[in-house]
Amino acid sequence: MLLSIIIPCFNESNTIKKVIDKVNNQKYVEKQIILVDDNSTDGTKDIIKNDLENVIDKVIYQSVNKGKGAAIRAALPFVKGDTVIIQDADLEYDPADYKILLDAIHKMNKMVVYGSRVLGKPRYKNKNFTSLYRIFFNHALTIITNILYDQRLTDAHTCYKVFDASLISKIQLVEDDFTFCPEFTAKISKLGIKIHEVPISYNGRSYQEGKKIKMSDGLRAVYVLFKNYISN
Secondary structure (H helix, E strand, O other), X not given: OEEEEEEEEOOOOOOHHHHHHHHHOOOOOEEEEXXXXXXXXXXXXXXXXXXXXXHOOEEEEOOOOOOHHHHHHHHHHHOOOOEEXXXXXXXXXXXXXXXXXXXXXXXXXXXXXXXXXOOOOOOOOOHHHHOHHHHHHHHHHHHHHHHHHXXXXXXXXXXXXXXXXXXXXXXXXXXXXXXXXXXXXXXHHOOXXXXXXXXXXXXXXXXXXXXXXXXXXXXXXXXXXXXXHHOO
């Protein structure tokens, strides 16, 4: 079994080396690492070129900053694995959780598995996630997703999405930014697939530490959920 790990990256000079180290330390699975630098301006690109290209299977350098969704789309044509996982480059999500995610895919025969921060114990390692509007939007998006798409999720906006690579050819992704998350969930759901969840750890960052998602992203996510619901 080959696991393709897609890592979209923008201005993560403080964490990118640690993330790649953590990913490579997961020795129980054969890996293909695809890193997409989304035109970073903080020195991340130089770190990748000078220190990391030799330990990464495929590096893609975007000439224009387009967003997380566009970075993931750029990686998909290069996927060689049977299974795909999305890994953020900011250390909020721990690659040590890959095993529980992959066990659900392969031992429980699930097509799509999400890592739920809500199911994790303790729920969150870092209180930064618990700012009022972030809690509100995460729960609101999850509730809306469940109602519109007949899912039973606890954390629809999680980064950790693991899926069978055969699904790449069955959905057409168009969203460029953080709305990749609701778009992916919507289009997977429209295939009639029930998404399974497993508990994961989470170490949320503050905006001062580099958190990038904004309230406007939450509002646009709601729009994307409804847009895909009414579309054919």
